[in-house]
Amino acid sequence: MSDSIPTTGLSFSIHKGVTRWGETAIKFWLGSCTALSLFTTAAIVVLLLVESFDFFMAVSPIDFFFGTRWVPLLKPSSYGVLPLLWGTAQIAIGAALIAIPLGLASAIYLSEYASAQVRSWIKPILELLAGIPTVVYGYFALTFVTPMLRHVIPDIQVFNALSAAIVVGIMILPTIATLSDNALRAVPDSLRQAAYAIGATSYEVTTSIVVPAGLSGVMASFLLAISRAIGETMAVTLAAGQTPNLSLSMLGSIETMTAYIVQISIGDTPSGSIAYQTLFAVAALLFFITLMINVISQWILGRFREVYD
Amino acid sequence: MAFLTENAQKHLANRHRKSRLFALLCAIVTWSSVFLLGVLLVRITLDGIGWLNWNFLTSFPSRFPAQAGIKSALAGTLWLIVMIAFISIPVGVSAALYLEEFSKRGRLATLIEVNIANLSGVPSIVYGILGLAIFVRFFGLERSLISGALTMSLLIVPVIIIASREAIKTVPMSIRYAALSLGATRWQTTWSHVLPSAFPGIMTGVILALSRAIGETAPLILIGAASYVAFLPKGPMDSFTALPIQIYGWASRPQAEFSELAAAGILVLLAVLLLMNATAIFIRNKTEKRLK
Numbered sequence: 001m002s003d004s005i006p007t008t009g010l011s012f013s014i015h016k017g018v019t020r021w022g023e024t025a026i027k028f029w030l031g032s033c034t035a036l037s038l039f040t041t042a043a044i045v046v047l048l049l050v051e052s053f054d055f056f057m058a059v060s061p062i063d064f065f066f067g068t069r070w071v072p073l074l075k076p077s078s079y080g081v082l083p084l085l086w087g088t089a090q091i092a093i094g095a096a097l098i099a100i101p102l103g104l105a106s107a108i109y110l111s112e113y114a115s116a117q118v119r120s121w122i123k124p125i126l127e128l129l130a131g132i133p134t135v136v137y138g139y140f141a142l143t144f145v146t147p148m149l150r151h152v153i154p155d156i157q158v159f160n161a162l163s164a165a166i167v168v169g170i171m172i173l174p175t176i177a178t179l180s181d182n183a184l185r186a187v188p189d190s191l192r193q194a195a196y197a198i199g200a201t202s203y204e205v206t207t208s209i210v211v212p213a214g215l216s217g218v219m220a221s222f223l224l225a226i227s228r229a230i231g232e233t234m235a236v237t238l239a240a241g242q243t244p245n246l247s248l249s250m251l252g253s254i255e256t257m258t259a260y261i262v263q264i265s266i267g268d269t270p271s272g273s274i275a276y277q278t279l280f281a282v283a284a285l286l287f288f289i290t291l292m293i294n295v296i297s298q299w300i301l302g303r304f305r306e307v308y309d
Numbered sequence: 310m311a312f313l314t315e316n317a318q319k320h321l322a323n324r325h326r327k328s329r330l331f332a333l334l335c336a337i338v339t340w341s342s343v344f345l346l347g348v349l350l351v352r353i354t355l356d357g358i359g360w361l362n363w364n365f366l367t368s369f370p371s372r373f374p375a376q377a378g379i380k381s382a383l384a385g386t387l388w389l390i391v392m393i394a395f396i397s398i399p400v401g402v403s404a405a406l407y408l409e410e411f412s413k414r415g416r417l418a419t420l421i422e423v424n425i426a427n428l429s430g431v432p433s434i435v436y437g438i439l440g441l442a443i444f445v446r447f448f449g450l451e452r453s454l455i456s457g458a459l460t461m462s463l464l465i466v467p468v469i470i471i472a473s474r475e476a477i478k479t480v481p482m483s484i485r486y487a488a489l490s491l492g493a494t495r496w497q498t499t500w501s502h503v504l505p506s507a508f509p510g511i512m513t514g515v516i517l518a519l520s521r522a523i524g525e526t527a528p529l530i531l532i533g534a535a536s537y538v539a540f541l542p543k544g545p546m547d548s549f550t551a552l553p554i555q556i557y558g559w560a561s562r563p564q565a566e567f568s569e570l571a572a573a574g575i576l577v578l579l580a581v582l583l584l585m586n587a588t589a590i591f592i593r594n595k596t597e598k599r600l601k
Contacts, residue, residue: 026496030407033400037425037470040463044435047442102338109335125343131517131582133524135553136353136575139560143568144352170345177342201328224430231432233527234553238560258434258527265441265531283438287431294430298423 048287051280058274064281070244070255072275073267079274083244084282087161087254088230091240094165094250095172095229100222102169103176104211107218110177111184112206123178130174138238141167146239153251159241161250167235172225179224183217184210216304223297227290233258257286353579357572365573369539370555374566379574381538382555385454386523386581388542389551392458393465393522398515400462401469405511408470409477410499429467436464437531445532452533455545460528465518472514476507509593516589520582526553552578 056064059079067080106126110119145163149156156162187210195205211218241253242263255263260282269276313321368378412418440460450456480503488498504511529551537558538550552574559571 020494023494023496027407027411030403030411033403034407034412034421036400037404037421037428037467040428040439040466041424043443044431044439047439048435051442102342105335105338106342109332109339113332113335114339122339122343125346129342129346131520131524131586132349133526133553133578133582135524135526135557135560136349136578139556139568139571139575140349140352142560143356143572144348170342173342177339201324203328203331204324206331227430231434233432233434234557238557258432261434261438262527262530265437265533271446279438283435287435290430290432291427294427298426 044287048280048284051277052284055274055277055281058277068246070260072264072278073269077274079278081257081282081285083246084255084257084260085285086246087240087244088256088258088286090161090250090254091165091168091232091236091256092226092229094161095168095232096222096226098166098169099173099176099225099229103173103221103225104180104218106173106177107180107184108206108211110181112202112210126174126177129170130178132171133234134171134232135234135238137167137171138235141235141239156251157241157253159239159243159253161240161252161254164236164240165250167239168229168232171232171235172228175225175228176221179221180214180218183214183221186217187213216300219304220297220301223293223300227293227297230293231258231286231290233262237262257282261286350579353572353575356569357574357576360569360573361576365570366577370537370550370558374564374570377559377567377570379552379555379577381541382550382552382574383577383581384541385534385538385549385551385554386578388454388545388549389458389461390519390523390585392454392545393461394515394519396458397462397466397469397518397522401466401515401518402473402511404466405470405473405477406499406504409474410495410503425467425470429471432527433464433525434527434531436460437528439463440528440532451546452535452548453546454542454549456532457529457534457549457551458545460532461522461525464525464528465522468518468521469515472518473507473511476510476514477503479510480506509596512592512596513589516585516592520585523551523582523585524553524578526557529554530557552581 064079064081066082067078068082069078069080070083071078106122110122114122141163142158145166146156146158146160149160149163153162191209191213192205195209200209236256237259240256240259242255242259243253244255244260245252247254261279264275264279365378366383367380368376369380370382371377408418408421412421437460440456440463444450444456444459445452450459484502484506485498488502489495493501533548534550534554535548538548542549556571556574556578559567559574562568
């Protein structure tokens with residue numbers, strides 16, 4: 001009964017010897033709810049593995065991972081996933097290039113410069129930005145960002161990777177700003193004061209003391225944001241198009257892994273066909289990539305955390 | 310008086326200039342995010358406000374933009390909110406209570422913790438595939454509201470667990486000691502003391518998680534919510550559509566009228582989200598006062 005409550009060393013129960021069935025039943029229910037999370041993970045892993053196994057019985061893994069053409073629905077079909085992977089990478093890299101500098105700058109402003117009052121305004125606004133549904137960002141990309149880009153780059157297509165990358169960048173910016181701000185604020189003031197005392201400017205304090213000291217949290221926020229960009233679906237589906245493409249240009253239509261999954265599930269692909277099984281193979285790859293990034297991010301947090309007294 | 314040489318003075322001035330410039334830059338970047346949010350909201354309002362009227366709220370979707378409305382989508386979303394709340398809140402809060410109040414520290418607890426953190430990072434579309442395979446196909450629930458609600462619940466339960474645990478952690482140990490020392494059982498302590506104290510925090514987390522579910526589109530597309538539904542769902546087994554699905558359906562059409570309809574739909578969706586968040590704040594303020 002008193003397992004996790006730190007007591008004075010005496011550990012006894014006045015109910016010893018009495019089994020309280022109600023209490024036991026409740027504990028069982030609570031435990032089952034907790035176990036559900038393990039089942040969810042197991043279900044995802046087993047489902048994706050089993051279904052992709054069927055897929056890889058029909059298509060060689062070498063063709064899948066190294067093929068450069070993704071034509072699953074037309075004959076002659078080809079199942080090289082690289083164009084989808086590249087589409088996802090374009091969006092993630094583009095979004096990261098926007099969100100990392102801007103997000104870090106916002107975090108620095110919030111933790112180092114802004115007054116408590118300004119913070120209390122900006123933080124909720126950033127949370128609001130983070131809470132806007134992704135389909136809204138897709139709409140924004142399609143009807144606002146792309147027309148704006150057309151003024152600068154006249155030959156940009158209606159569906160293009162650039163506008164999708166920009167809105168995904170905006171979408172993940174609050175994640176970076178909020179989490180990095182938390183990391184920077186955890187750096188003890190004594191470090192800052194020591195640096196100021198020997199005459200450093202606020203720029204020097206920030207870049208050579210505060211950010212390096214909070215680096216593990218900052219890096220983890222970058223990775224988490226990138227993993228969100230990779231898993232992002234609706235903004236990319238709406239704005240980036242559905243043309244698997246290995247080109248370097250971001251001005252044309254591409255297709256990401258997530259957009260492909262949506263495309264297949266909207267269309268009437270018969271279940272059991274190879275085209276249908278691609279759904280699971282692509283999803284497995286997506287799941288694996290985001291899981292890796294999340295695990296690395298947690299590892300960085302644990303491994304490189306500077307602990308101050 | 311020359312405390313520093315001329316060169317040193319110049320150098321010092323440069324360092325300070327650099328520092329001021331940096332501070333200014335950071336401020337500008339941050340405020341532009343605020344500006345951006347403004348642009349986004351103004352833009353969508355301007356696009357959609359002209360279509361937003363009673364007719365829009367009470368009509369079914371149509372292929373004629375002038376007659377199209379979001380009645381079925383709004384109904385679907387309201388159904389979803391209620392069903393997801395009934396499924397995900399008991400499960401999520403129970404798991405959080407177990408982890409904070411009952412479980413032993415150890416390898417299993419760590420495993421569960423890491424697992425929940427990872428689940429909250431799984432892309433929503435993967436949950437969609439899981440829902441499609443398990444609820445729609447395996448349990449034969451078809452493309453129904455209940456499939457959608459169950460899938461969304463899987464998605465937000467980890468979020469609810471994490472938020473509820475944070476809230477439960479803030480309950481001071483002394484409250485537990487007081488109850489336990491009077492002979493209350495662990496569950497009596499949890500139910501009558503820990504849970505009420507943590508309630509405002511839990512409620513805030515739950516409503517934020519629910520608003521996330523309401524805005525999610527991809528899992529619903531996967532389990533097959535259609536964007537053209539010209540009837541109201543009568544029960545959990547009926548097929549349905551929801552606001553984000555309807556918005557996606559309109560936004561992906563090339564005609565300008567449908568794009569504006571999408572904007573009007575977004576305004577309704579944002580209004581629902583705003584209402585939920587306002588409720589969260591209201592509940593938090595109300596219960597916090599009572600407890601003090």
